[in-house]
Every structure is written in C-alpha cells, then in structure tokens.
Amino acid sequence: MSASCPRAFxxxxxxGYLDGELTQAxxxxxxxxxxxxxxxxxxxxxxxxxxxxxxxxEFVAPDDRQWDERPRSGLSLLSRGAGWTLGLVWVAAxxxxxxxxxxxSAAGLVAKVLAFGGLSALALLLxxxxxDRLAAARTDPYREVQK
Amino acid sequence: xxxxQPLPAAAAATPPSETQTVLLAQRGEETALDDLARSxxxxxxIFALQLTGHPDDALDVAQDAMxxxxxxxxxxxxxxxxxxxxxxxxxxxxxDRARRRRVRRTESLEPAADALRLEPSDPGPDPEALATRRQxxxxxxxxxxxxxxxxxxxLVLRDYQGLAYAEIAAALEIPxxxxxxxxxxxxxxxxxxxxxxxxxxxxx
Numbered sequence: 574m575s576a577s578c579p580r581a582f583x584x585x586x587x588x589g590y591l592d593g594e595l596t597q598a599x600x601x602x603x604x605x606x607x608x609x610x611x612x613x614x615x616x617x618x619x620x621x622x623x624x625x626x627x628x629x630x631e632f633v634a635p636d637d638r639q640w641d642e643r644p645r646s647g648l649s650l651l652s653r654g655a656g657w658t659l660g661l662v663w664v665a666a667x668x669x670x671x672x673x674x675x676x677x678s679a680a681g682l683v684a685k686v687l688a689f690g691g692l693s694a695l696a697l698l699l700x701x702x703x704x705d706r707l708a709a710a711r712t713d714p715y716r717e718v719q720k
Numbered sequence: 721x722x723x724x725q726p727l728p729a730a731a732a733a734t735p736p737s738e739t740q741t742v743l744l745a746q747r748g749e750e751t752a753l754d755d756l757a758r759s760x761x762x763x764x765x766i767f768a769l770q771l772t773g774h775p776d777d778a779l780d781v782a783q784d785a786m787x788x789x790x791x792x793x794x795x796x797x798x799x800x801x802x803x804x805x806x807x808x809x810x811x812x813x814x815x816d817r818a819r820r821r822r823v824r825r826t827e828s829l830e831p832a833a834d835a836l837r838l839e840p841s842d843p844g845p846d847p848e849a850l851a852t853r854r855q856x857x858x859x860x861x862x863x864x865x866x867x868x869x870x871x872x873x874x875l876v877l878r879d880y881q882g883l884a885y886a887e888i889a890a891a892l893e894i895p896x897x898x899x900x901x902x903x904x905x906x907x908x909x910x911x912x913x914x915x916x917x918x919x920x921x922x923x924x
Contacts, residue, residue, distance in 0.1 A: 584904060584908075585900050585901040585903075585904035585905075586900075587904065588900060588903050588904040588907060589885075589900045589904075592878065592885070592903075594884070594885045594900065619911060620907055620911070622856070623856070623860065623907065623910065623911055623914070624879060624907070625853070626853050626856040626857045626860055627857070627860050627875075627879040627880060628879050628880070628882065629853070629857070630836060630857045630860070630861065630880065631836065631837040632766050632769055632770070632835055632836060632837060633775075633834065633835055633836065633837050634762050634765055634766060635765060635775070635779060637758075640757075640761055640783070640786075
C-alpha cells in the first residue's frame, strides 16, 4: 500500500476524515470516493487500525517520588537566598578573624605559612566553583521560555 | 448581563477550575502551585517520552520543562488552556537537546520497550484481537522514533496526545492544512516502517 491513489485523489483527506476534521462537504466527497476506489478503501482501513492502536497506547509514568520539588514561591526563595548570604558572610568573617588572630599570635613562621596556604587554596577553589556556577546560570538558553 | 450567553465549545474552552488554579498559583497560593505541578509534570513527562523514546531523557526534559513552566507562570494568560503551552515548552526543550547532542536519526537507539503499559486493564470480549492490537502498539512505538522529528511531533500530538488540528497548528506554529498533509505523510511512513519490521521479524 505504498503507491498513491490511481485517481490522484488527495490522500491527506483520508486522515482528515478519520480525525473528523473535514467539512461536511469534504467528508461526503471522501465517502463517495472510497466507495469507488479500492486503493483508498484499503488504505483507510489500514490507517484506521493503526490509529486505533496508537490512540489506545498507554504509557508508564514515574511515581511521585522521582520528581524534584517544584520551585518554591518568591518568599521562600528570598529567605533561602538571604540565609545563604548571611551564612557565607559569617564564614568569611570567622575565617578572617581566625587568620588575624593567628598572624598576631606567637606561633612560628612555618605554622603561619602552612595555615595561610591551606586556607587560601580552599578559598580559591570555592571562588572558582562559584564563578563556574554563575557563568552556567548566565548562559542557560532557556532562562526565559519563548512565548 | 441580560442576554443568555451561548455555551462555549467544549474543545476550545478552558475549564473554569483550571483558570482558577492558574490565577491562584500566580498569586503564590501554595496548594494551587502544588496542584498545578502534579497535573502538569505527568503530562510533560509522557509527551517528552513519546518524543524522545527514553524514560531517562523524558524525566530530564520534564523536570526542565516544569522549571521553565513555573518561571514563566507570572506572564501566562490564565484564560488560555495550560496544556498547549506546556506541550510547546516540552517540544522546544526536546528540539534543543537533539540539536545540542547532534543526534542523527540513524544513530538513535531503540526506544525503551518498558515505557508502554501493555498489560490489559480490561481484556474485553476478544482477547485475541486485544493481543494483536498490543503487538501493533509495541511495533508502532518502536518505529515512531525512526520518523523525522517534524513527522513524529505531529503524529504524537494527534494520535498519542489527542489534540485537534487547530491546537496542533498553534503548538507547532504551522497552518492547519499543513498539519493534515504532514500528519498523513507521517502516518503513511509509520505504516511502511511497521510493515518492514513485520517482514523482517515475522511479527504479526
């Protein structure tokens, strides 16, 4: 059934007919043509069988536990953002105070350098991750969906 | 209002409860937001699954789609139905993913067979006819992913999602006449692929 209608009938009308999308006049034309044309009659039957199969196909959906939580409302996002900012400021303040205390203490130079080296490495790593995240968020092509 | 209003056509009207839910969700009402999330994510997942063929991809796309959905909720006109908008978001995400991964049609993997619910919920009077239909459903599902994306989209929107031609035209931004001709070509191609597979494997 891959050949087309021998009478050059517009076969797409058969799909429109099956879907109930034709005007009454066009529907009538299809009915009359199909009575006469064995090719289109057979095609219509095949299309109908396939359409019934696809339309009745059921899909397995994931259960509720597989979903991320939906984005929270404005207020909770705001408080979360404020919480993170305050937390980070606190960590920075404690780190600076601790380093200053260490520097002005009587500890030996080697101990001071070791402490500073390790902490600076951690701070640099943190900054690089934060910058990457920021760049990713900026270049996300679907920040605003069309329409 | 003194004149009785004619009832709107069922297919075109947005159910009043949906409009209400969207309005409440736009005002930040938590219950309405939860209701909307619950009803939309399954729809987004199923549509993404039909377009991609793979549950993992579909879940990724659906999660992304829900994020976009809620981000743009404030700008959505609550009088419009939600479903075409949601499907539009999913379809754009699927297209974008395919472009980014440069997945060519010939390279696409066999779609997941366990994505279909094939056990009959109601065996009906004729179990043999039902078994034949289940086989055809599984075959069509396997062949669907071999269609070119624009054919697959239109076929999925009509036959799996049950949208009317006018809704498909709006979702895909093409004329209604194109929907009918493209859908017909897609159905013929699917039929051909199914037949080829039946010949190759001897399935019914």
